[in-house]
Amino acid sequence: MAKRVGMEVSIAAAEAVKQANVDVISAYPITPQTHIVEHLSEIVANGEMDAEFFCVESEHSAMSVCIGSEATGARSFTCTSAQGLALMAEMTYIASGLRLPILMIVANRTLSAPLSIWNDHSDAMMIRDCGWVQYFVENGQEVYDHVFISYRLGEDRNVLFPVIINMDGFVLSHVIEPIELIEQEKIDQFLPPYQPLYQLHPDKPITMGAFALPAIFAETKKAQEVALRSSMPKILEVWKAFGDMTGRYYQPVETYKAEDAETLLVTMGSIGETASVAIDKMREEGRSVGLVKIRLWRPFPFDELKRATLHAKQLVVIDRAISVGACGPVASEVKAALYGDDQRPSVYNFVAGISGRDVTPSDFTKMVDKAEIEIEEGRKDGYEIYGVRE
């Protein structure tokens, strides 16, 4: 029987990295990611894990070390936040272009300036197009589970992509939650050692990282794009296999009381749990509301999102980042997913909870109220930053 214990989510993440038999860990400290690397250092220092741990001199090098080690065939891990992710952004594109299945946990934090260590999704959105498989998880259990899921998925020869687990900084990283730990034997069965398709070794010399002239670049990039889109069935398959092992089944898009709802809240990340409390309350008041939570961010689950939302009259999409000069990035994606259908719901977009500002159940209710009135009055594609003092 799996053990259910209370632990900080960052500790659970580190324990998962240990249980996943990671070979190389390379990271640089940044709040709020620090507890993960601290605990991993302890684990390695105590000999509880046979891995090479390097606390390097920058995030750029952390990712570069992972790229080098992964290219030799070693299972590699890093984690970061905000400015650290910005510094390693260059290398994230290269890791996916070279098809190296590294795992990175991003404890999401606001990008400077002004400097702020608190949580939102501006860091993740900065590297949205980096070509990794990317999810936003909702709680500590999902963080722990997705370490195993990510390696099994990324290392699959039909996938071969690096994976990012986005978890909200502080809100998840520093919170103690009950985590159901999986027995090691089960994990070893679910996640066998990495068998790389290509690896750097003198016995079979290969050139990795050649440059492409315009005559071949587009073909190379299309191959990557097709491969990432085609990984969707594999993602579903791995989630299914994991569900069969643990009873916890994950979906690209999850719904809560959404089937018959006229108004749907759309969220990503840990605020989904708070939003569900608001939904319960509004339902008690007899309102026709529901919740759609996007877990898989890349490849974007267009079909799943449409299935979950097309019946509704209106969507209230909550973004936790701003594409300055445009709107929220999740809303852009949702609108794009729905645009091909004539009978599509209106999309009202709120940016809320940036830089760790609390979004309470009553805030969700207020946003739904506002959106319903605005749409009723004809302003069908509203966009605003919620709760700003003016």
Place this chain on the structure above:
Amino acid sequence: MIENLNVFAVRTLTQKEYFAPGHRSCQGCAEALAVRLVCKALGRNIIIAAATGCMEIVSSPFPFTSWKVPWFHCAFENTAAVASGIEVGLKVLMRKGRIPQKKIVTVGLAGDGGTADIGLQALSGALERGHDFIYVCTDNEAYMNTGIQRSSSTPFGASTTTSPAGKTKMGQITWKKNMAAIAAAHNIPYVATACPSYPMDLIQKVKKAADIQGAAYIHILSVCPTGWRSAPDLSIKLGRLAVETGTFPLYEVEHGRYHLNIDFPKLKPIKEYIKLQGRFRHLTEEMIEEIQTRITHDYEQLKERDRRGF
């Protein structure tokens, strides 16, 4: 002694080429020669992590490659970090029995821009962590790949596209960064300077670096006819003149102990070296004298270190 050795001993080198001919480097490129010699010295059991730059761009236009050894390129400023990753990856995979135990030398290969400028932080980190690898900087004294822009390794007075000789400024106004000394300051076991005009010396140093446990840094002066505005057939001669004038002395720092490999009772005047290069043609007699004074001073300082041993 070493000069006589150079005349004949190159014929004793392996006929095998690991950096294959047919790459696209310019005529008279001494950097390509340096890389070829480094590969010959190390043999096939190596993995190269290369920086973006001339040697990357001439050797790897997909789907072609000049590399007969495993070669990995990913970016410009992180060669030492990528090499660190390769080194630890091999180490852990061997320890866990996933690949057979075998000596594989990890080599970082970057130019002067990728080393002394944008890659300095990653290099310092890797040297400080003490990875067992060789870092080779092939120094052609400017960003040649992007069109001859100045780097911190460009010598004083040299005209480049971003330190042009103009009406008020006479080319590069700063002195060449001493990368070998910076590497040595990390207290790594082995640091050396080399030049492909002295092939046996270069090869011996690379072999020594491969045998040493821990990080080794080799700084190779690589004459670039395109950027130096020199005749392609003078590349070997210019490399020799760089050494004979004291502009680029050949020395080693083993566990902190300095050793000058070739000394000259009397250095040739730097004018002999400078006059063969178009990048210096605007220099006045006074500027040449200023450079001569600095070179003589630096050389004397190096000789003093050689005498003292540290």
